[in-house]
Amino acid sequence: MKRKLFYVDPYQQRGITEVVTLAKDDLERWYVTLEETLFFPTGGGQPNDVGRIKDIVVFDVEEVEGEIRHYIAEPSLEVGESVDMEINWHRRFDFMQQHTGQHILTASFVELFGIQTTSFHLGKEIVTIDLDVKKVSDEQLLEVEKRANQIILENRLIETKWVSKDELDAYPLRKQVAVEEDIRLVIIPDFDYNGCGGTHPSSTGQIGTIKILDTEMQKGNVRLHFVCGNRVVDQLHRKQKTLQEVTQLLSASEDGVVKSVKVLLENGKKLEKTLEEAHQQLLNYEVKELLGNQKEETVSIERVFRHRSIQQLQKLARLTVAEATNSQLIFIAENDGLLQVVLARGTDNQANMKQLIVQILPLINGKGGGSENFAQGGGETDLTGEQLLEKIHSF
Incomplete structure (x- = not known):
């Protein structure tokens, strides 16, 4: 039919x-x-x-x-x-604007830089085309967008024609058509000739405008995001609302937003550095507290912590055994039904941490591993940290 x-x-x-x-x-x-x-x-x-x-x-x-x-x-x-x-006319006209805008944008890439489009997707909010190129510059994007909007502003006629396969040679097609009969051409005279079965307005002016939003790499080529017509206004409303919220949060003017954000980010980096330094100092104090005044030939340290991440325990363990090369330690963290274990030894200690973690993991239904010097693991169990220590003592 x-x-x-x-x-x-x-x-x-x-x-x-x-x-x-x-x-x-x-x-x-x-x-x-x-x-x-x-x-x-x-x-x-x-x-x-x-x-x-x-x-x-x-x-x-x-x-x-x-x-x-x-x-x-x-x-x-x-x-x-x-x-x-x-x-639904609102939906139809939106698709007409986006689809025809894609024709114009694609033709502009070909006309200005010989860049072909390999695919096209019309989404609910954003339209994308994939360009057959590894890189496209900001200057190229600006020039293509300017050319596309010039074609729209000129309000050029958009023609549709049914032709046979034998008649195709009379038209400078942008790409080869995929069918051999019932061929429909969508033509913007002296600019774009393309086989297409989609819906299009009768003139380019009805597209309104085209705005390129962004690019990304997709399978080694450039994917370009853009919108046309009423979607440009929708994007402007959305971005303007976001900008207003940001200016209010920063107590800055629109022109001063970028500067304020840069200052905020810089202050954030300084704060992160300060916190890291403070955290390092706290760990150093904690190491001294763990070691105390122990002067034994072998220092054995066992501690149960609550709500400490395994990454924190690993760092604390490394600092401790570096300070006391004759030490060996067992750190256990309780975190909402999960027991995490860190084992470490100093360079002058002969205990085998890898062997010990292999014995511990079945007790907590856990997974983990490591070396003779350092090992870790964790699992879900009903045991408390103290109960696990008692079982370790029985090995």
Whole structure:
């Protein structure tokens, strides 16, 4: 069944047609096919239309084996029935703006720098194209955006034509078409000639404007994020709101936000450094407290801590055995049903920490490992730290 109406007039929002079939698909979803339709099915990077057929919600539209299936919320239509249909125009026009903006942006990259587009995705908020290039400069992006908006401002005519395969040589196509019959061209004269089955406005001015937002690397190539038309205004509102909130939090003007953030970040780095130095001093004091005035040939230290991370215990253990090379220690941390163990020995001590952790882990259903000098592990258990120490003493 040929998709007639939206090809003839993409601005038609309502129409009357006849129900041809009513059936279920493999997923048990009800759908109808129509004599002719206003609804655009998903394809070519453009999402489907939604709307109503005789006040029944159409929530998805797909082209399957040459027929356009309109998936409906309830199967209350009858074959042969004449029905009203209406698409969600706000959604349709948004897609028209984004899709046509993509044509113009892609053509601008080709015209200015010979950069091809390899894929296109029209999302709910952001549109992306993948560029067949490893890097693109800010200067190139600015020039492409300027050229694209110039084409929009000139309000150039957008033409659509049905052509045969033999007629394609008469048009300077941006890329080869993927079909061999029922070929539809979307043309912006003297700028872009492209095979496309999507919906487009009749002139470039209706796109409004194009704004490039960002780029990222995707599988070795550049992915570009942009918006067109009403989405530009939506992005401006969102960013303006965020900017206002930030200026209020920083008590700064819009022009002074960047400077205020830099000062804040710099102060944060200084504070982090100060805290790290203070933490290091506390650890040094803690080491002295652990060692006390012990003068034994072998210093054995056992402690149970609560709500101390294993990273903190590892650091404390290394500092301790570095200070007392004849020491060996067992640190246990209790953290909400989880017991974590750190074992360490000094360079003048012969205890085997690797062997000891292997004996401890089964007691706490734990995992871990290490070397003869240093080992750690943890597991969930009902044992307390003190109870685990008692069991270790029995080895």
